[in-house]
Amino acid sequence: GAVVSQHPSRVICKSGTSVKIECRSLDFQATTMFWYRQFPKQSLMLMATSNEGSKATYEQGVEKDKFLINHASLTLSTLTVTSAHPEDSSFYICSAERVNEQYFGPGTRLTVT
């Protein structure tokens, strides 16, 4: 049990377009999900905490108007990168919380050309 999926696993988009990434807890309900960003061989940077039914809490330095997070149900959170630019190219990873444990998704590699 405790499986988290992400879709898509890879996405290439043109500069200026928006990209939506889905994070799903497949076999449990998660009131809290987290979104991270990772550059090669670096730590995962927490971007925001997503709570079901309420606004996400963004970490300092993360633009909430650029990285839109929606946690519409107990099993789904989405991250939309709006007006993407090449510097947004990165690996995005979500995690879902269950009983004080975090279960990570496999990640989404975003490439903006």
Next chain:
Amino acid sequence: QKEVEQDPGPLSVPEGAIVSLNCTYSNSAFQYFMWYRQYSRKGPELLMYTYSSGNKEDGRFTAQVDKSSKYISLFIRDSQPSDSATYLCAMTLPTGNQFYFGTGTSLTVIP
């Protein structure tokens, strides 16, 4: 069977003890292995990154990879209360396009 298995603990040790954290995996194609440390409500911090069998040492931390047994370990020497955190193992295939995480081991070092 999960791709990566990690004992969730919790693990509690006295200050100064040697800590051993372990993960096993099922996919022999995994090539890159990582250990992260995560404090409460923070993002996981990369501690060690290895890509071959053997040992890699960094200060009080030693990462060990045994590909033949599909087993990786993280050793912490002279453990400190500040080491109290959750430790996650992770691994990727040669393409590096997908992460496989362990569930994390909660460690408490008692002063």
